[in-house]
Amino acid sequence: MTQTRALIEEATKKSGLVWVRGAEAGTAARALWHVWHEGALHLVGDGPGEQPLTGLGLADGATASVTVRSKDKGGRLVEWTARVSELAPGGDAWTAAVADLKGKRLNAPDADRIEERWARECRVLRLEPSGETAELPEGSLAAAPVPTGATTRRPVPAGLPKLLARGARKARKARRR
Incomplete structure (x- = not known):
């Protein structure tokens, strides 16, 4: 194994997140969670409740950049180039990769039937290093x-500081008793 390959493998194994970008301009x-399995990075996504992979250009046979x-x-x-295969x-x-992915999937709503759901509704991708690294x-x-609809950035309600201060005063009084 070359030093470059060893760096890619060791860094990717230890990282909880990688940044993936398709080769399309x-x-x-x-940012995507992943597992390193049998010499390649594996991802699962594009299903309900899973990480989105659409819009990244991760099609079978394409290339991607992984940071x-x-x-x-x-x-x-390190940033390396990968060959994508679905x-x-x-x-x-697929079965071997999913066994590792399942162990890393946090807070799955259906942990006991996750493999069936992934087979039915999700994509499992293998990103194999091509050996090229970028500066x-x-x-x-x-x-x-x-x-995303998940962000709810709104101003703090006007009465909230007073409400928090009142709660803190009650807590101090309760501790003194």
Whole structure:
């Protein structure tokens, strides 16, 4: 194993999130959870309640750019190019990858039937390193978050500070008793 391959594998194994961007121009990188299994990064998504993979250009046979961050500091460690392949549900490679993915999936609403749901509604992708790494760019590379209905940024209600202060006073009085 070359040093480059070893760096890619070790950094990707230890990172909880990777930033993936399709090779198409104009696609923004997206943070995705993953597992490293049998020499490649594996992702599951595009189903209800799973991470979105659409819009990244991750089609079977395409290439993608994967940026790996440090788990402790969050800084970029390595950026590598991957060949994308979609695993067929029920196949040997799919079954082995899903067994590892299932162990990393947090807070699944249907943990006992997750494999069936993934086979029916989701895509499982294998991103295998091509051996190429890119120079890490300088600067932040921060981008605006993907629009979602989950963000609810509204002003703080006018009465909230008084309500919080009153609750704190009651708590102090209760401790003194």
